[in-house]
Amino acid sequence: MVGSIWLLRLPNLTCRSYHRSTPTLSSMSKAACLATPDEVTSGVKRKAENPPYDIDVKKIKQGRKELRPGFGEDKFDETEYYFEHGLRKVYPYNFTYTTFCKGRWVGHLLLDVFSREFRALSKDAYKRALESGKVTVNSTVVGPDYRLKDNDLLANSIHRHEVPVIGAPIKVIHKCDDLLVIDKPPSIPVHPCGRYRHNSVLFILAKEHDLKSLHTIHRLDRLTSGLLMFGRSLDKARAMESQIKGRQVQKEYLCRVEGNFPDEPITCSEPIEVISHKIGVCGVGKYGKECCTEFRKLSYNGKSSVVLCKPQTGRMHQIRVHLQYLGFPIVNDPLYNDTVFGLGKAKGGLTEKTKEQLIEDMLKAHSIDKWLGPESDFLPDVCGATDSCSNSVKEVHEEETASKSDTDAPSSETSHFPASLRHYIETDKLFNAALENQRYNQQKYVSDEDCSECKRPYKDPRPEDLLLYLHCLRYKGKDWEYETTWPAWAREDWTVD
Incomplete structure (x- = not known):
């Protein structure tokens, strides 16, 4: 089915409106x-x-x-x-x-x-x-x-072609007439953007749970897991968002950071500025916006620490940037735990290179297809854009279908996943049973001879590209409180980093 053309956009609504507006599935073109x-x-x-x-x-x-x-x-x-x-x-x-x-x-x-x-x-x-x-x-x-x-x-x-995400169910924590609270798996963006549309939380909820016309109250990064709230009525969404903006809501996150985090609680109040809007990278800077995050160590396993984070404000990438500044970046953070910032990884701030040099180095070192900034939605399809056009998506599926045994167990498909990811997939038996009716169907895969994506070598995302050790644990207001279960990687006895 060919998508219909929409020609107008609403002002002031973009995928990056984190706290200035309340874009919704029902109000956005x-x-x-x-x-x-x-x-x-x-x-x-x-x-x-x-x-x-x-x-x-x-x-x-x-x-x-x-x-x-x-x-x-x-x-x-x-x-x-x-x-x-x-x-x-x-x-x-x-x-x-x-x-x-x-x-x-x-x-x-x-x-x-x-x-x-x-x-x-x-x-x-x-x-x-x-x-x-x-x-x-x-x-x-x-x-x-x-x-x-x-x-x-x-x-x-x-x-x-959309980018695959983790094949996990979306767990509903609370649902009533005017509010929905879920536990978001990692790797799934909240709303359609870049190369994610149907593989977004809003579309999955609409298609699989018949939950439509939802209003976003707050956001989580694509790789971040945890508690996410939606208003099922505009009035409820505005009321909840007003509490968050008015700092009347206690927010708690869990993360796993490199090294032995200090035993005493730490408060970081360094201002955060956007280094590049285009690629979505932030850092501590004197011209940044005021923000504050409280940190407290919960455990240490000899290599990394689990830290409880309480952000008092809601700046973009606030927890990740403050941890980078303190010298304890999140263990598997592909953006802020990287020597592209310099050998010190921007501990104490960006001191080893200029912002311009950092942006240039990031564009060289990383593929925007993986994580660097929300990629543009307006990229033309180019046949022959890559040097190799063998092993297309359809060809790979045809080969796998021919070689797959009838005795292959569904669990074997996740055997290459670390426990931190299997934790999301293998715990829901009803969901996994339903998946048997949604295996790859060659007849439903329609290729396009002019599509460069159909000709490109096919490769699934690596397990490590699907997860960030950052989890939204709890939101608490004046007369309400919602909490998720702890992720596997946050356990005190966790040893696999």
């Missing part, structure tokens, strides 16, 4: 939900005077309002899930991204904009994509030398 951090709008309503293309903006507005609340059932039916190797996967599907020309793009060549803004592919690869007609401007195929104008509407039709 598709485009707004898929916005990337560098797509923050000015909040001013855009008007297209004498648009050079045949689009009835009023009808689009009316159509969008008719779909509220929710995305519309057709969006949830775009594709289906299947489970293998301990992962939740999505059959590829057709989709169209759209975006208006941003102010900084005006007057620049289309090819130059793609090469500069989206670094995933080479300039030659983008040129081939633009020449293929996959990208249109104002519903018209244009060449790479097209010079962008204000209010230009760019559309990119692709065969969309």
